[in-house]
Amino acid sequence: MGGGVRNALLGLPATDLDIASAALPGEVLALPLPGTAKEINRRLGTLEITLDGVRMEHTTFRRESYGPGGGHAPERVEIGVSMEEDARRRDFSVNALYMDVLSGEILDPTGRGLADLQARVLRTTTPDPAEILRDDGLRLLRLARFYGQLGFRVDAALVREARRQKGLIRDVSRERIAGEMEKILLCDVKYDKVSRVHPVLRALELLHGTGVLEELLPELRAAEGLPQKKKYHKYTVLQHILHTVACAPPELVLRLAALFHDVGKPEAVDRNGRMLGHDRIGARIARERLPEWGFSREITEDVAVLVELHMYDLAGEARESRLRRKCQEVGYRRFLQLAALREADVWGSGWETGPVATAERFRRVAAQMQAEGVPMSLRDLAVSGRDLMEELGIPPGPEVGRILRQLLVLCANKPSQNTRERLLHAASPRRGAMSEKQT
Numbered sequence: 001m002g003g004g005v006r007n008a009l010l011g012l013p014a015t016d017l018d019i020a021s022a023a024l025p026g027e028v029l030a031l032p033l034p035g036t037a038k039e040i041n042r043r044l045g046t047l048e049i050t051l052d053g054v055r056m057e058h059t060t061f062r063r064e065s066y067g068p069g070g071g072h073a074p075e076r077v078e079i080g081v082s083m084e085e086d087a088r089r090r091d092f093s094v095n096a097l098y099m100d101v102l103s104g105e106i107l108d109p110t111g112r113g114l115a116d117l118q119a120r121v122l123r124t125t126t127p128d129p130a131e132i133l134r135d136d137g138l139r140l141l142r143l144a145r146f147y148g149q150l151g152f153r154v155d156a157a158l159v160r161e162a163r164r165q166k167g168l169i170r171d172v173s174r175e176r177i178a179g180e181m182e183k184i185l186l187c188d189v190k191y192d193k194v195s196r197v198h199p200v201l202r203a204l205e206l207l208h209g210t211g212v213l214e215e216l217l218p219e220l221r222a223a224e225g226l227p228q229k230k231k232y233h234k235y236t237v238l239q240h241i242l243h244t245v246a247c248a249p250p251e252l253v254l255r256l257a258a259l260f261h262d263v264g265k266p267e268a269v270d271r272n273g274r275m276l277g278h279d280r281i282g283a284r285i286a287r288e289r290l291p292e293w294g295f296s297r298e299i300t301e302d303v304a305v306l307v308e309l310h311m312y313d314l315a316g317e318a319r320e321s322r323l324r325r326k327c328q329e330v331g332y333r334r335f336l337q338l339a340a341l342r343e344a345d346v347w348g349s350g351w352e353t354g355p356v357a358t359a360e361r362f363r364r365v366a367a368q369m370q371a372e373g374v375p376m377s378l379r380d381l382a383v384s385g386r387d388l389m390e391e392l393g394i395p396p397g398p399e400v401g402r403i404l405r406q407l408l409v410l411c412a413n414k415p416s417q418n419t420r421e422r423l424l425h426a427a428s429p430r431r432g433a434m435s436e437k438q439t
Contacts, residue, residue, distance in 0.1 A: 002018055002090070002095050004017055005106065006095060009117055013191065017054065018057050019049070019056055020061055020086060021061065022083070023058075025047055035050045035052065037049045037050075037058075044062065044079075045080075046058070060079045061082060061085065062086060063086070064078075064135070065077075066135045069137075088126055091125065091143075092143075092146065093112040093113040093116045094113050096108075096110050097113045097117070110126075121153050121154070121155055122143060122158065123158060129162075130164070133161055134165065137171050138177070138180055140162055140165065140166065141169070141180040141207070144184055144207045144212070145203055147203055148204075149187045149190050159210065162212070163209075163210050166212045167215060175294045177216070177293045178294030179294075184207070185200060185255040186255065189250045198246040201245070201246040204246075208238070219267070220241070222266035223262070223263065223265065223266050225238075229273075232351070234349060235348075235349070240348055240350070241262050241348075243347075243348040243349075244262075244348030245258040247348045248341065249344075251340075253299060253306070254337055254341060256303045257306035257310070258341060260285060260286040260290075260303060261282060262282065264278035264279065264283075264285060279307060279308050279309070283304040283307045286300065286307050309330070310342065310345060312338065314358070316361060321412075321413045324365060324413050327362075327365060327412075328369075328375075328376055331376060332376065338362060339359040339360075342358055343356045343359040346359075369412075373418075374411060374412055375415070377408070381411070381423065382420045382423055383404075383424060383427075391427070407426060410426060
């Protein structure tokens with residue numbers, strides 16, 4: 001049923017295998033299955049069945065009743081209903097198709113699914129889209145994801161209702177928002193390209209068109225009509241952000257960083273049209289919003305740091321010694337992510353599509369440093385704090401750490417210095433080997 005049947009008919013890779021039937025959970029558990037079955041949600045009548053190492057869910061046909069709000073917590077669940085009633089509780093008609101596992105017959109209990117699949121249109125399982133959206137605010141995000149993934153159009157009445165119901169997204173739990181936003185931002189890797197427009201761009205444009213994106217990220221409201229210098233940007237701030245996300249490599253942290261990289265521009269813009277400091281503002285906004293969406297502290301900080309650094313050496317004028325120090329400071333992984341974000345930022349301007357000089361330079365410097373074995377942390381140095389204390393005759397304290405950090409910076413540009421003898425020589429104040437120029 002659901003996405004598995006839909007994809008089979010579209011010739012797309014199969015999704016998770018789900019089974020639904022009129023059989024009650026106790027009746028399924030009593031069957032002599034050539035595998036295992038266990039109950040995972042008694043209230044919803046859901047079992048997990050494992051056959052030949054393949055896991056699948058079995059759910060008894062059910063009907064659900066919801067209270068106000070879009071939090072997807074049914075007030076009443078009735079299991080053991082008809083397939084037609086089970087289909088009506090689902091979101092979109094193309095996701096409410098069933099296949100008889102014995103005969104292979106395709107069943108369309110809503111009477112809309114097959115026609116909508118052929119017409120490549122997303123429509124709700126019932127004639128009133130408000131009824132379906134009110135049951136679960138997450139369907140506002142799922143609508144955008146399927147729009148991007150499948151390349152379908154959306155029924156006009158559904159779009160209008162999504163705009164009216166956009167506030168329901170605030171009732172959805174953080175964890176569910178994070179999970180669905182990740183699927184949206186990576187929806188181009190699910191299937192082969194199904195439309196001329198980038199799947200992620202399609203999805204984000206629908207989220208913007210329904211207002212759901214601005215419900216999640218209110219700072220974007222002021223970005224919609226905010227112009228930029230035509231010399232550098234074809235698009236307004238909002239459109240540039242959406243195109244940059246689509247241009248970024250399919251990696252969650254990078255796509256999130258692209259989404260937030262210029263979100264600080266509306267707040268930063270001055271009366272002369274300059275947007276100085278938008279990188280720092282954007283990093284602050286990322287640290288505020290991403291936890292609200294349910295993303296982890298680690299992902300939030302990775303995104304915020306990239307946003308804060310995305311303007312670094314924009315003109316490509318930094319000396320290589322400074323680039324080496326920056327790479328050492330942030331690490332190879334983040335430095336290469338910064339190069340990818342820079343590239344997406346330039347391509348997302350709408351004017352350039354070829355190699356980006358600063359991004360290529362970042363990659364070249366990083367590759368050269370790796371080949372040279374440049375130490376990237378204090379642990380990689382050939383001397384320890386104890387070595388310094390014994391050689392220099394200094395007590396434990398902040399001075400030891402300061403010297404170690406200076407030695408690390410020295411090795412960013414002179415990795416051959418990373419031997420015990422040379423580092424101790426450089427650290428010795430009597431020899432004056434570690435000058436300000438070196439560090």
